[in-house]
Amino acid sequence: QAWLNEKFAPELLESKPEIIECVVEQLDHMEANLKRAKKGDLKVSVHRMEIERIRYVLSSYLRCRLVKIEKFFPHVLEKEKSRAEGEPSILSPEEFAFAKEYMANTETYLKNVALKHMPPNLQKVSLLKSVPKPNLDSFVFLRVLERQENILVEPETDEQREYAIDLEEGSQHLIRYRTVAPLVASGAVQLI
Amino acid sequence: RGSSSFRSEAKSGRTDLIFLIRFRHCYLLRNQRCILAYLYDRLLRIRALRWEYGSVLPNTIQFHMSTEEVEWFNRYKKSLATYMRSVGGEEGLDLTQDIKPPKSLYIEVRCLRDYGEFEIDDGTTILLKKNSQHFLPRWKCEQLIRQGVLEHILS
Numbered sequence: 001q002a003w004l005n006e007k008f009a010p011e012l013l014e015s016k017p018e019i020i021e022c023v024v025e026q027l028d029h030m031e032a033n034l035k036r037a038k039k040g041d042l043k044v045s046v047h048r049m050e051i052e053r054i055r056y057v058l059s060s061y062l063r064c065r066l067v068k069i070e071k072f073f074p075h076v077l078e079k080e081k082s083r084a085e086g087e088p089s090i091l092s093p094e095e096f097a098f099a100k101e102y103m104a105n106t107e108t109y110l111k112n113v114a115l116k117h118m119p120p121n122l123q124k125v126s127l128l129k130s131v132p133k134p135n136l137d138s139f140v141f142l143r144v145l146e147r148q149e150n151i152l153v154e155p156e157t158d159e160q161r162e163y164a165i166d167l168e169e170g171s172q173h174l175i176r177y178r179t180v181a182p183l184v185a186s187g188a189v190q191l192i
Numbered sequence: 193r194g195s196s197s198f199r200s201e202a203k204s205g206r207t208d209l210i211f212l213i214r215f216r217h218c219y220l221l222r223n224q225r226c227i228l229a230y231l232y233d234r235l236l237r238i239r240a241l242r243w244e245y246g247s248v249l250p251n252t253i254q255f256h257m258s259t260e261e262v263e264w265f266n267r268y269k270k271s272l273a274t275y276m277r278s279v280g281g282e283e284g285l286d287l288t289q290d291i292k293p294p295k296s297l298y299i300e301v302r303c304l305r306d307y308g309e310f311e312i313d314d315g316t317t318i319l320l321k322k323n324s325q326h327f328l329p330r331w332k333c334e335q336l337i338r339q340g341v342l343e344h345i346l347s
Contacts, residue, residue: 020279062279066272070239094278101271106235109264114227122224130228 003061005184008141008191010177011134012068012076013184015092023058027051069099072134074127077103103127136178143172146188153179238265242272298327301342310336 002016030051034044069076069091077099080091091099107127115123148167153175167173167189183189238261241249247269254262307320310332318326320341336342 024279066275094275098271098275102268105264105267105271106232109235109260110228110231113258113260114224114231118224119220122220125224125228130225 001187001190003057003064005191006061006064009184010136010138010140011181012065012072012090014088014090015065015095017092020058020062020092023054027054027058030054065095066098068134069095070102072131073099073103073106074131075133078128136181137176139174140177140180141172141174141192142180142184142189143192144169144189148183148188151179151183234261235264239268241265242269247273298329299333300345301326301328301333301337302345304341304343307336307341 002013002019006013030047034047034051076091077096080089080096080099083089089096110125111123115125144167147169151165151167153165167183172192177184180189184191238257241253242265245253249257249265257265303320303322303324303326306322309317310320311317318328320326325345333342333344337344
């Protein structure tokens with residue numbers, strides 16, 4: 001579920017370290033079992049395939065997150081820095097370290113190659129303003145897992161007015177991400 | 193320098209130059225944006241190289257990179273390696289593997305050039321000579337396929 005949500009959401013979603021840890025442990029466990037099993041046992045192939053599939057999903061999930069971190073790096077770091085105490089983190093500590101290193105690396109590079117040769121009033125550039133933000137208005141497909149009532153849909157054009165819709169369990173919709181972002185986070189809907 | 197002389201002229205009350213100053217500033221800002229966009233785009237391509245080719249870049253590509261770009265690449269790959277090591281158990285998880293979902297356990301591969309000996313899980317070694325064909329476990333081959341040593345045969 002986390003994998004699909006992350007894949008289809010335009011922004012970086014909450015970090016889920018417990019899930020990752022659980023999956024990794026499972027993989028290690030299965031690998032250890034395989035090593036002890038007899039060669040040529042049919043079960044070995046099936047388990048092997050299972051391991052491959054799980055590893056693929058895990059890798060794909062983490063890769064997807066890294067791509068988003070790199071793409072939106074100043075915004076991701078800013079969001080994490082301005083996070084309130086009780087709010088869940090969108091970055092794992094390792095991802096946070098990676099994001100900071102990526103930012104420092106890129107800033108240093110741009111400064112040394114271009115900015116320091118420019119006239120003095122142009123030597124600083126705000127990466128927060130220059131790097132594009134995630135487009136929260138992009139449309140996403142979703143399936144409703146828990147019934148929701150009175151979701152406020154904001155108007156897209158000046159002629160429309162905002163209206164409220166109810167989301168029935170099991171129904172599927174195509175809707176702007178911004179409207180359902182909190183529902184994705186809470187698990188009430190599943191992106192597909 | 194040009195810009196400071198313009199500014200001192202403006203201070204002395206030459207208002208007709210203000211438009212020129214503003215125009216010049218816009219033009220400088222645009223140049224700055226273009227330069228940064230170009231450099232940043234190159235960085236993004238270099239980053240893609242790490243995911244495509246692995247940690248060691250072919251010489252022909254390195255030849256086209258500036259010293260600072262090579263430095264950026266080295267720092268990036270170090271940062272990535274640290275992150276990958278921190279995930280997943282003992283040795284970490286190599287995220288550059290398993291790019292496509294697995295369809296089958298073993299795959300048919302042809303060797304494109306002489307590689308030498310290659311060990312697989314149960315201890316047996318295989319000699320990879322040019323044009324030899326093998327039926328090997330997929331997870332062992334992925335790296336070699338990307339490096340161009342093996343070729344996946346799709347029947």
